[in-house]
Ligand SMILES: [Ca+2]
């Protein structure tokens with residue numbers, strides 16, 4: 001009996017690269033799927049939404065060294081429903097706000113599109129016996145915003161557009177004109193959500209990619225989309241229409257170029 005246990009141990013060393021107790025490492029980067037999932041879940045931002053939003057999170061965990069790891073989260077929404085005009089101040093302002101809001105219901109004016117992919121990147125370091133956030137970068141439209149690290153990562157998501165801010169004030173900033181405050185995004189602390197990540201929502205590495213948008217259950221939610229192709233993220237566009245929209249204006253941004261490697 002002892003001999004059989006010893007043989008199993010030796011076979012484990014042979015099959016699992018020296019660690020018979022190790023878990024699968026699908027992207028072969030030296031971190032097991034479970035370790036990657038645990039790190040990603042630990043640093044996933046708390047998301048504050050104005051209203052209920054349906055979204056999925058896919059992620060990448062890239063090992064830079066034994067003490068440094070970069071986690072990239074992509075928040076995927078079915079669509080971007082366009083800008084929200086928020087006007088406040090005296091009665092005239094509020095009436096003007098209603099007028100503008102009706103005006104921007106037109107898709108040609110409100111920059112709405114199908115599919116919306118938003119990114120947060122957290123660099124974590126192993127210090128003092130534990131993993132800590134070192135840098136947090138949030139992609140907002142075409143820029144990156146660096147947030148203060150080493151505190152709980154909180155993100156305020158604007159209504160419809162899903163742009164991400166580190167505070168409500170920053171989101172609703174806007175500008176003042178003739179005594180009216182005008183903003184093109186609106187945040188409200190209606191719902192605070194800590195997303196629960198699927199262990200199989202890991203996209204792997206560029207060398208060993210895993211196109212989890214082509215696998216169930218995500219392929220059912222976002223048909224014909226890819227985490228690694230150059231196409232724009234189009235939410236639920238049928239395949240024949242995606243062909244026309246790949247370089248078009250009516251889909252969200254690309255996903256594949258946000259991964260670190
Ligand atoms: Ca891995």
Ligand SMILES: [Ca+2]
Pocket residue numbers: 027029031036060061062063204205
């Ligand atoms: Ca990885």
